[in-house]
Amino acid sequence: MSKMTTFVPLTKLRPFKDNWRIQVKCLHSWKQNTPFAGDTFEMVLADQWGNKIHATSKRSLMQRIQRVLPIDSWRVIEHVTVTPAGGQYRTTNYKYKMVIAEDAVLSRSDLADDRIFLSLANYEEIENGTKKQAFLIDVIGRIHELGDVQTVQVSGEDRKRVQFRLVDAEGNNLACCLWGTYAEQLELFAGKDQTIICLIRFAKIKEFRGICFDSYNSS
Incomplete structure (x- = not known):
């Protein structure tokens, strides 16, 4: 099993730095089009501690990310950045959103964890x-x-x-x-x-x- 100490929890990610190494599971993904950003590929990711974050990438990277980071699979990602989260509807309550760019490195993880990380509302x-x-x-x-x-x-x-x-x-x-x-x-x-x-x-x-x-x- 992967050593949890080698990965940074999603709640520790901060702007102005890109040498993060995280281990995440993709919970959901979809295509999006906005006047400001154009076509993008959006995801909700969770780490082994149960933290969740909204992630985004350019449409040009969609096929690569869908292939390497399929839904319900664990992957290791290196070299990502975060920016302040916003928008009318937010997928998580974390104040930052992850950006997966061309220089991000995605690889397989040996973590086996079938949790779906529900946050059931009252x-x-x-x-x-x-x-x-x-x-x-x-x-x-x-x-x-x-x-x-x-x-x-x-x-x-x-x-x-x-x-x-x-x-x-x-x-x-x-x-x-x-x-x-x-x-x-x-x-x-x-x-x-x-x-x-x-x-x-x-x-x-x-x-x-x-x-x-x-x-x-x-x-």
């Missing part, structure tokens, strides 16, 4: 507004009042949407909405009398609408 904190809407959340519960999958117009495009309520072990419930391929995954269960436990990762909290998970532009 239903009551979502309902009473103490859970900040700026951060994406993980949430799990039993699906209740599952509606039909509908096709709606969004910015001139047809998109599928399904709405339901998610209930936790204490009976608290949240209004939920899934879009795109995530809505299609629930289409098979519509109208059936069975218990469905649903885990939603990186969901947006929307005021008056509960939580929302949008598959648009995600992997």
Whole structure:
């Protein structure tokens, strides 16, 4: 097993330095386009201590990174930098975002760890507004009042949407909405009398609408 002492925890990364050596697992990845940065490849990474960080790279590096750093695999990365994190919705609460550039070195790790590093949100904190809407959340519960999958117009495009309520072990419930391929995954269960436990990762909290998970532009 890899020696944890040879790697820097993600929470120790600081700007103005690039000789970091980290060991991370890719939890999620997606393509993104913004007017400021253009096309980029975005990731959420976790280290063996459970720390998580948002990482980004240029679109030109996407194929290389997808090949060397696939989802659910551990890798060693050297020579990365960090910049202040921002944006309307943030995937982690860490104040920095990692930048993987051309000079980064990615290699295999011998660490075997199947943890998925959930950060489950509390239903009551979502309902009473103490859970900040700026951060994406993980949430799990039993699906209740599952509606039909509908096709709606969004910015001139047809998109599928399904709405339901998610209930936790204490009976608290949240209004939920899934879009795109995530809505299609629930289409098979519509109208059936069975218990469905649903885990939603990186969901947006929307005021008056509960939580929302949008598959648009995600992997």
